[in-house]
Amino acid sequence: MFIGEYSYSIDDKGRVALPVKFRSKFDDGCIVTRGLDHCLWVYTREEWEKLAQQIGQMPLTQKNARNFSRLMLSGAIEIQPDKVGRVNLPSYLKEYSNIKNKVVIAGVYNRLEIWPEEVWKSFKKEMEDSSDEIAEQLSEVGF
Amino acid sequence: MFIGEYSYSIDDKGRVALPVKFRSKFDDGCIVTRGLDHCLWVYTREEWEKLAQQIGQMPLTQKNARNFSRLMLSGAIEIQPDKVGRVNLPSYLKEYSNIKNKVVIAGVYNRLEIWPEEVWKSFKKEMEDSSDEIAEQLSEVGF
DNA sequence: AAAAAAGTGGGGGAAAGTGGGAACAACTTA
DNA sequence: TAAGTTGTTCCCACTTTCCCCCACTTTTTT
Numbered sequence: 001m002f003i004g005e006y007s008y009s010i011d012d013k014g015r016v017a018l019p020v021k022f023r024s025k026f027d028d029g030c031i032v033t034r035g036l037d038h039c040l041w042v043y044t045r046e047e048w049e050k051l052a053q054q055i056g057q058m059p060l061t062q063k064n065a066r067n068f069s070r071l072m073l074s075g076a077i078e079i080q081p082d083k084v085g086r087v088n089l090p091s092y093l094k095e096y097s098n099i100k101n102k103v104v105i106a107g108v109y110n111r112l113e114i115w116p117e118e119v120w121k122s123f124k125k126e127m128e129d130s131s132d133e134i135a136e137q138l139s140e141v142g143f
Numbered sequence: 144m145f146i147g148e149y150s151y152s153i154d155d156k157g158r159v160a161l162p163v164k165f166r167s168k169f170d171d172g173c174i175v176t177r178g179l180d181h182c183l184w185v186y187t188r189e190e191w192e193k194l195a196q197q198i199g200q201m202p203l204t205q206k207n208a209r210n211f212s213r214l215m216l217s218g219a220i221e222i223q224p225d226k227v228g229r230v231n232l233p234s235y236l237k238e239y240s241n242i243k244n245k246v247v248i249a250g251v252y253n254r255l256e257i258w259p260e261e262v263w264k265s266f267k268k269e270m271e272d273s274s275d276e277i278a279e280q281l282s283e284v285g286f
Numbered sequence: 287a288a289a290a291a292a293g294t295g296g297g298g299g300a301a302a303g304t305g306g307g308a309a310c311a312a313c314t315t316a
Numbered sequence: 317t318a319a320g321t322t323g324t325t326c327c328c329a330c331t332t333t334c335c336c337c338c339a340c341t342t343t344t345t346t
Contacts, residue, residue: 011294013334020292031146034271036278052144056252061211066179068277071270074249074256076146082336084292092148096271154305156324163302225326227303293342302333307326314321 002107007117009102014094015086018042019105022112023085032093034075035113037123040089040097042105042112048076145250150260152245157237158229161185162248165255166228175236177218178256180266183232183240185248185255191219232257 006019018026031048035041043051055072058065075096079087089099102117115123127134149162161169174191178184186194198215201208218239222230232242245260258266270277 009294011296013295015294017293033146034274036274038271052146052252056144060179064277064280067270070249070251070256071274071277073146073251074148076250077148078146083338084294086294088335090148152304156305158304160303227327229304231324287346289344289346291342291344293340295338295340297338298336300333300335302331304331305329307328309324309326311324312322314319316317316319 001109002112003109004107006105007102008105010089010099013088014091015082015088016099016103016105016114017084017086018081018112019107020085022107023081026081026085029078029080030087031076031078032087032089032114033072033077034093034096035111038097038119040093040099040114042114043110045078047110052076144252145255146252147250149248149250150245151248153232153242156231157234158225158231159242159246159248159257160227160229161224161255162250163228165250166224169224169228172221172223173230174219174221175230175232175257176216176220177214177236177239178254181240181262183236183242183257185257186253188221190253 002022004019004021008017010016018030025044026042029045031043031045033041033043052073055069058069060066075093077090077093079089081087093099097114097116098119099114099116104115104117104120106113106115106120145165147162147164151160153159161173168187169185172188174186174188176184176186195216198212201212203209218236220233220236222232224230236242240257240259241262242257242259247258247260247263249256249258249263
């Protein structure tokens, strides 16, 4: 399970390190894709297969389903981390997430999330400030 | 599984490269056809067979089904990529998709999609901006 | 404080993108 | 029918990009 919060910088070549703790999970590659809220999601192969299969079975003829599968699948890329555990993000993912120099990687159960540092900070502040309200809204979705 | 987003240019002879990662899948030819949303769809032989069978089983009596099968089947062509993995698109497919010089190829599960670069950009922007709504609508279709 | 581990940076070689020429086929015209 | 013209396909070559590997610096741990 992925948990915690880690800071890294992106070098001139667009490489970003994955947290040491989790590197072994990505030995046989990881899948990075566009996540919701304009961050990036990183999955292990195994977890990705589950997700992708669901997406792939959506009906061709429904526009929403078509667009969602385009968004998720065309945004995805399989990357093999280099010898020291870094991945090279394609430019379209950096643009989508607005990642420039400093990033925060957050563990969220079955995936990692990559955020621009500044965005993460303000997002976190907002979350912390409104945690009570968030909790109350959760009861509405059956938590 | 086809995933990712790749940029290529079309040369004066109308040739467009397929992404290196997937070339081996098309060793024994690929089927290109008119897709929905005015892009082109590229299938492996195997996947095409499955799809064609599905389409063939649609009810003759529904106008939508008739039109869909016309679009897909009459537009389809089998192409053998050249030694460096390029395909030569027939002019009616270039016209249908409005492909000129720069294209984006997107992997979407069991097919590749070929888009004019400009169209893809605006389409993607729209999708990205409305990703929250799209995602929420998906819960309605049981995702 | 020393050693080990992790973060960061850069250079070289291989592979991929792209362009063009030559050979061949098809179609047109004299 | 033969010659010319157009178009297509195969193959080769150049250029650029990307990826792998190595090394240095910084941080952490014993």
